[in-house]
Amino acid sequence: MDNAIKLEGLVRDFGGTRAVDGVSLQVPSGQVLGLLGPNGAGKTTVVRMLATLLVPTAGTARVGGFDVAREAARVREIIGLTGQYASVDEKLTGRENLILIGRLLGLKRRDARARADALLEDFDLRDAGQRPAQTYSGGMRRRLDLAASLVGRPRILFLDEPSTGLDPRARRDLWERVRQLQAEGTTVLLTTQYLEEADALADSIVVLDQGRVIAAGTAAELKARVGARSLHVTVIDPAAAARALEVVSRVSGQTVQADGEHLSVPAPDPALVPAVLRALDAAGIDVAEMGLRGASLDDVFLSLTGHGAPAGNAAEDAA
Numbered sequence: 537m538d539n540a541i542k543l544e545g546l547v548r549d550f551g552g553t554r555a556v557d558g559v560s561l562q563v564p565s566g567q568v569l570g571l572l573g574p575n576g577a578g579k580t581t582v583v584r585m586l587a588t589l590l591v592p593t594a595g596t597a598r599v600g601g602f603d604v605a606r607e608a609a610r611v612r613e614i615i616g617l618t619g620q621y622a623s624v625d626e627k628l629t630g631r632e633n634l635i636l637i638g639r640l641l642g643l644k645r646r647d648a649r650a651r652a653d654a655l656l657e658d659f660d661l662r663d664a665g666q667r668p669a670q671t672y673s674g675g676m677r678r679r680l681d682l683a684a685s686l687v688g689r690p691r692i693l694f695l696d697e698p699s700t701g702l703d704p705r706a707r708r709d710l711w712e713r714v715r716q717l718q719a720e721g722t723t724v725l726l727t728t729q730y731l732e733e734a735d736a737l738a739d740s741i742v743v744l745d746q747g748r749v750i751a752a753g754t755a756a757e758l759k760a761r762v763g764a765r766s767l768h769v770t771v772i773d774p775a776a777a778a779r780a781l782e783v784v785s786r787v788s789g790q791t792v793q794a795d796g797e798h799l800s801v802p803a804p805d806p807a808l809v810p811a812v813l814r815a816l817d818a819a820g821i822d823v824a825e826m827g828l829r830g831a832s833l834d835d836v837f838l839s840l841t842g843h844g845a846p847a848g849n850a851a852e853d854a855a
């Protein structure tokens with residue numbers, strides 16, 4: 537299988553900061569790669585280099601076989617990009633935005649209109665298409681962004697945090713679109729902060745931290761490295777927390793993490809849930825909340841780096 541995207545030792549500096557520090561990865565044609573990482577990991581910087589919006593400081597990247605630095609114009613012909621921040625013209629209607637992009641891509645007026653209307657229909661924006669983009673909700677705007685990146689029928693699509701700011705239903709809809717595109721043979725590189733999203737969409741996942749690849753594999757492989765699920769219990773009465781800890785330790789036979797009235801413990805066997813609930817009930821301890829959780833991005837980080845995902849964008853916060 538040939539690679540639609542191939543990076544070798546890609547580096548990007550901003551002044552003294554190395555935002556991307558030697559990233560190598562590949563995406564076979566027709567596959568979806570999830571680039572996963574916390575704020576400031578370098579995801580957007582990688583995407584911007586692949587979309588020819590930023591020149592690499594060192595290393596190489598090929599998109600559709602073309603070098604992003606030396607053959608940028610060829611790359612632009614075959615890619616679509618939905619940036620992290622909305623890129624449409626606020627004053628224009630959704631339809632006008634899409635027509636404008638079609639015209640910029642060299643479509644005839646009539647073809648640009650037809651393409652715009654088909655995309656509006658596809659993205660449930662037929663009525664909204666007549667209104668200025670500034671009147672759109674976050675979810676509608678995100679859909680318009682995605683539609684805009686598809687006007688040129690790209691073979692390779694970059695989606696930078698496509699579902700950030702979407703409600704759960706809009707997120708599911710967007711996932712459905714991405715799956716459709718994949719079924720049509722489009723290669724997709726998407727960035728996300730959510731393991732769940734990468735898990736739902738990606739054939740393979742690359743985890744970035746501080747500009748470097750710290751893990752790569754399928755969702756199942758990463759989860760296997762992170763370990764199984766954990767059981768979380770919150771008791772109603774903080775005074776009962778110590779007793780609850782005893783009970784959960786005894787029943788699970790594992791080390792329990794405690795944080796006030798909140799307890800968590802590894803739960804490789806889901807049968808632990810009813811067992812713990814019965815034991816707590818027998819001990820007269822009331823439970824406010826209880827459930828199994830799959831590995832989160834935080835768990836991935838903890839397991840891969842020995843530290844949790846840094847909260848927020850440290851570099852930005854400090855600036």
Ligand SMILES: Nc1ncnc2c1ncn2[C@@H]1O[C@H](COP(=O)(O)OP(=O)(O)OP(=O)(O)O)[C@@H](O)[C@H]1O
Nearest residue numbers: 550555574575576577578579580581582849851852
């Ligand atoms: N134009 C720029 N000038 C200076 N520093 C930059 C610039 N763009 C990005 N950086 C820095 O590069 C690092 C990586 O940023 P990047 O935007 O690629 O991260 P990200 O993974 O997309 O984060 P987020 O999840 O917040 O979108 C950060 O430390 C950021 O401050």
Ligand SMILES: [Mg+2]
Nearest residue numbers: 579580581620
């Ligand atoms: Mg980003």
